[in-house]
Amino acid sequence: MSGLDLPGDLGLWSVLLAVIGGAIRVSTPFLFVSLGETITERSGRINLGLEGTLVFGAMSAYATAVLTGSAWAGVAVAGLAGGLFGLLHGWICRLPRVNDVALGIALMLFGSGLAFLFGKAFIQPSAPQLPAIPFGSWSDLAQVRAALQINVLFLIGAALSVFLWWALRNTRIGLVVRIVGDSTDAARAMGYDVDRVRLLATGAGGVLAGIGGAYLSLYYPGSWNEGISSGQGLMAVALVVFARWNPLACFGAALLFGGAGALGPALQSVGVSQGYYLFYAAPYVLTLGVLIATSSPNHALAGAPGELGHAK
Amino acid sequence: MAHHSISRRTLLAGTAVLGGSALSGRGALAAGPMTVGVIYVGPKDDYGYNQAHAKGAAALKGLPGIEVVEEENVRETTDVQKTMESMINMDGASLILPTSFGYFDPHVLIEAKKNPKVQFRHCGGLWTEANPKNAGSYFGYIAQGQYLNGIVAAHATKSKRLGFVAAKPIPQVLNNINGFLMGARSVDPAITCQVIFTGEWSLAVKEAEATNALIDGGADVITCHVDSPKVTVETAARRGAFVCGYHADQSALAKDKYLTGAEWDWAPIYKGFVTGMQAGKAPPNFLRGGLADGFVKMSAYGPAVSEAARKNADAVKAEMMKGGFAIIRGPLKDNKGNEIAAAGKGLPENAPELESTGYLVEGVRGSA
Numbered sequence: 001m002s003g004l005d006l007p008g009d010l011g012l013w014s015v016l017l018a019v020i021g022g023a024i025r026v027s028t029p030f031l032f033v034s035l036g037e038t039i040t041e042r043s044g045r046i047n048l049g050l051e052g053t054l055v056f057g058a059m060s061a062y063a064t065a066v067l068t069g070s071a072w073a074g075v076a077v078a079g080l081a082g083g084l085f086g087l088l089h090g091w092i093c094r095l096p097r098v099n100d101v102a103l104g105i106a107l108m109l110f111g112s113g114l115a116f117l118f119g120k121a122f123i124q125p126s127a128p129q130l131p132a133i134p135f136g137s138w139s140d141l142a143q144v145r146a147a148l149q150i151n152v153l154f155l156i157g158a159a160l161s162v163f164l165w166w167a168l169r170n171t172r173i174g175l176v177v178r179i180v181g182d183s184t185d186a187a188r189a190m191g192y193d194v195d196r197v198r199l200l201a202t203g204a205g206g207v208l209a210g211i212g213g214a215y216l217s218l219y220y221p222g223s224w225n226e227g228i229s230s231g232q233g234l235m236a237v238a239l240v241v242f243a244r245w246n247p248l249a250c251f252g253a254a255l256l257f258g259g260a261g262a263l264g265p266a267l268q269s270v271g272v273s274q275g276y277y278l279f280y281a282a283p284y285v286l287t288l289g290v291l292i293a294t295s296s297p298n299h300a301l302a303g304a305p306g307e308l309g310h311a312k
Numbered sequence: 313m314a315h316h317s318i319s320r321r322t323l324l325a326g327t328a329v330l331g332g333s334a335l336s337g338r339g340a341l342a343a344g345p346m347t348v349g350v351i352y353v354g355p356k357d358d359y360g361y362n363q364a365h366a367k368g369a370a371a372l373k374g375l376p377g378i379e380v381v382e383e384e385n386v387r388e389t390t391d392v393q394k395t396m397e398s399m400i401n402m403d404g405a406s407l408i409l410p411t412s413f414g415y416f417d418p419h420v421l422i423e424a425k426k427n428p429k430v431q432f433r434h435c436g437g438l439w440t441e442a443n444p445k446n447a448g449s450y451f452g453y454i455a456q457g458q459y460l461n462g463i464v465a466a467h468a469t470k471s472k473r474l475g476f477v478a479a480k481p482i483p484q485v486l487n488n489i490n491g492f493l494m495g496a497r498s499v500d501p502a503i504t505c506q507v508i509f510t511g512e513w514s515l516a517v518k519e520a521e522a523t524n525a526l527i528d529g530g531a532d533v534i535t536c537h538v539d540s541p542k543v544t545v546e547t548a549a550r551r552g553a554f555v556c557g558y559h560a561d562q563s564a565l566a567k568d569k570y571l572t573g574a575e576w577d578w579a580p581i582y583k584g585f586v587t588g589m590q591a592g593k594a595p596p597n598f599l600r601g602g603l604a605d606g607f608v609k610m611s612a613y614g615p616a617v618s619e620a621a622r623k624n625a626d627a628v629k630a631e632m633m634k635g636g637f638a639i640i641r642g643p644l645k646d647n648k649g650n651e652i653a654a655a656g657k658g659l660p661e662n663a664p665e666l667e668s669t670g671y672l673v674e675g676v677r678g679s680a
Contacts, residue, residue, distance in 0.1 A: 018525055025524075026517060116385075123357045126546075126565065143528045146551065221520035221543045222550070226355055226385070228516045261517065265525035268508045273679040280511055280518075 014143060015266045021147025022262020023255045024154060025220050029054060029229075030254035031157040032212030033236035035164060036205035038247055040086070041240055042168065043201035044181035044194075044307030045093060048104030050209040051233030052111020053085045057213020059115035062224035065127035065217075074127070075153070075214040082210020083203050085111055090199035108233075116226050123225055130219040153215045157251075160208075164247035177201055181305035209233065235283070242287055244303035257283045346406055347379045348372055348586060349399030351386050353412035353539075354514065360540035360559040361576075365411045365435070367560070368578025378586055381405060388414030396423045400430050407589060409582070411435045420447055431594055433585060436484070438667065439598050448597035450581060452607030453661040454484075455491035456632050457574020458535070459639050460610055460625050461556035462495025464571045465533040466503055467621030468554045469496075474505040475526030475553070477536035477544045479513045481680040483669040485537045488574075490673045491639050492535055492556075497675060499624065506531055507678035513539040523547040533571070545570075554616065561611045572625070573611035580606045602661050604633045636660040646671035647679075 033050050040047045057078035065074035089107055093100050133155075136148030168174035180187045180197045187194050216232075217224045239257065243249035264279035348369070356366035362384070373380050381403045386395050392415050399405040400423075408430060410420055416437030424432045424447035437449035465474055474496055478485050493505040506529055508522040519536070523544050526534060534548040535556035542565060548555045549566035557563070557573020585595040601607040610629070613622055631637055638658030646652050652671060659665055672680050 014528060018528055021524070021528075022521055026521065120355070120357075123355055124359070129550075146524065146528060216517075221516045221547060223516070223542050223546055225358060225514075225516060225540060225542065227514045227540075230515050230517065232517070262521050262525070265508050265510075265518065265522040266528075268522075268678060269506060269525040269529040271677055273509075273677075276509055277511055 012270065015263075015270055017143050017147050018266030018269070019259040019262050021143075022266065023259035024147070024150055025258065026261050027254040027258030028151065028154045028157055028215045028220070029212040029232050030236045030239060030257050031154075031161065031251060032208045032215065033233050034239040034243065034250040034254060035157070035161055035247055036082075036086075036208030036212075037237050037240045038164070038205075038243070038245055038250055039177065039208075040198075040202045040205035041308055042181045042245055042305055043177045043198045044184070044305050045090070045100050045198050045202060046104060046237075046308065047086065047089050047107075047202055047205055048101055048234070048237060049085065049089055049107030049111060050104075050205065050237055051229065051231065052108035052115075053082045053206050053209040054111075054213040054216070054233035054236075055229050056085065056111040056115040057082050057210030058217035058228050059119040059122065059213075059224055060210070061214030062127050062217035063118065063122045066122055066125045069128060071128045071130045071218050074218055075130070075211055078210040078214035079207045080210070082213070083207040085210070086203040086206020087199060089206070090195075090202035093202070094195040094199065119224060119226065127218060127224070129222055130215070132219070151215070151219050153211065153219065157254075161247045161251040168247065178305070181307055183306055212236075238287065242290060245305065246303060256286065260286055345377045345379050346586065346590060347381060347399075347404050348582075349396070349403065349405035349408045350380060350382045351392060351395055351399075351408070351410045351412070351415065352382070352384045353388060353414075354385060356382065356384050358540040359542040359545075359562055359565065360538070362411070362539070363560045364576035365409075365578055368576075368582045369409070371579035372582055372586060375583070375586065377590065379403075386412075388412055388419070390419070392419045393423055396420075396432075397426075400427055405430065407431045407433070407585060407595075409433055409435070409585075413437070416449065431589065433595055433599075445597070446594070448595060448599070450596075450599035451484075452576060452605075453600065453602030453666075454574050454576065454608050455487040455639060455666075456602045456637065456661060457608045457610060458488040458491035458556075458558075459495035459498075460629055460632075461535055461558075461572060461574055462492040462497075463499055463625045463628060464613070464617055464621050465492070465535070465554070465556055466496035466499035467618055467624065468571055468616060469503065469533050471530045471532045472500065472503045473530045473532065474503060475523070475529070475531030475534040475548075476505055476507040476676075476678075477519055477522045477526065477534065477538060478507050478509050479538045480511065481509060483667055486669045486672060486680055487639075487666055488537045488558075489676055489678075490669070490671075493673060493675050494639050494641075495628075498628070504675050504677055507672065507676055509678070510538065516543045519543045520547045524551065527551045527553050557611050563611055563614060566614075568615050570611070570614040571617050572613050575609050575611055577606055577609045600662060602632065603629065604635050632661075640666070640673070645674045647674050647676050 060081045061074035061078035064077040065071045132149045132151045136145040184194050239253045243253040260283040350369040352362040354362045356362045383395050386392050413436040416434045420432050420434045424444040432447040434449045436451050439449040496503040510518040533554040536544040541558050545555050545562045545565045549569040555566040563570040640659040642653030642657040643655040644653045
């Protein structure tokens, strides 16, 4: 076989284009979940349950869109449901001797299970989809037009990452979240209710994760089934560490993971078909590489909130 | 329905704990109507593999003296053994139909040995004489359907490039890819088919990415072999490509972009099993069949299928209905240049070689 006889006369450019397009298409759920988790973790708590929130968000958004005919109503309901899951996590965590990591795992199973239960009736019907903006309409190339078909939620997520980056540094609320996350003693001394701040931060994280789920079921891949997330919520939680709790870096990391996921199919489509399992592992290899490259035996992870992972 | 049976089962388990006598009465009850247990690896309304089986099971529900118990989302682990045991001991099932490939070895074999009075018929496995006599396997030559898909696709494509989203390079999948392209090449030998493997039976985002990559690469007719074709079909139709379905009828998802599809038809097979058993006859241990035997059928043609395409596909289908139609016909090479079949040689649908296919035919871009 001629190996690299390339389709569409674009040659290897088509791989680059596919990776860019894939980064834009696939990254949005990663982005929303990791931004949500950044808020939560900056306040000193870990919510591993966001995978369940993502799946429930996807289901509730799809179901709402089917029932009301409005995709945006679906996004709203998904955000609301996600917020409730977050508040539940935050509320149970204030009880004595509750471990936030263990609770997160329980909520992950609870969220997915509940989504499967209520989602049964919505596997078959088709829901209206979220709109996308054709940024590539200037181009004659179908591939470019497809890659630059950008969903509104992606743009909102991008803007949100800049806003959160700014807000965590420059606003009073951002400062309070960071103080609570870095030292409960200092926060209490200043008169802040630590549990309440964390409750709200976990709730906000849940809202974003729910919206990330809405993107999955209402835009890309744009359908509801029980395997829709395939672990993206968990990967996004790991992305937060990778991005060093920095919302701007979350945006970059989400794009990187989205693009890396598109690499395997894109390479196969231009004839590089050997070892596709290896290409599919690209995002994970990437994570390992970056974590090793930036690790140090001498100091803790830069940017890690001081209270994170402390046992009660 | 599935929730129903689970809750009833739990209830029965509860009564069993309260008084052992509840269980001892079971044997006498089981002598009445016959109970069939059907097990699925995914949701039974997945527009795909599981839905096809669930439709077959649904056809049994109307029959006199037949009760059907079902369970969905049963993993290919010891979970399926527990499900089988509960169907046998709690529901009194005398025929078990575990429908997923990975259930067979060792799970079905273990349970078959443990329950010699219960019949087990598994979809896709390779039953041999060495296995328990109360077990067996059935499957269909659905590559015939993909061949017909290929013929219709060949009439619809403008770019002469077809696309195939595949899960794993196992023989059944490779036969389908080969069938799809051979069908298309029987119309126009210049047609090629790009295949992208996702590596898993069900990975929604990767399937969508693969579909996009195929279309970006110039493919304008897409088909697939994954557990649930829903994502592939919807993504392709949204991008404006034509779609050939698989497993079940997906025309509702792709509307006028749907050409036709290769579907399973398990209803007559399952009916045959139970009417045989009601007459005191065990189902066959090794059962295979294709279009001619009613295992496989085609979706109705979509509005975009031309008159010429319909005539062409119908003619080949009539040929297949006679039995012995060879999709792999010499002279033929694989896509690495090795000879598969010499001139004048062909492999009919029931050729044992096809159960261990390890190649992709010439013209398929991709590697097994």
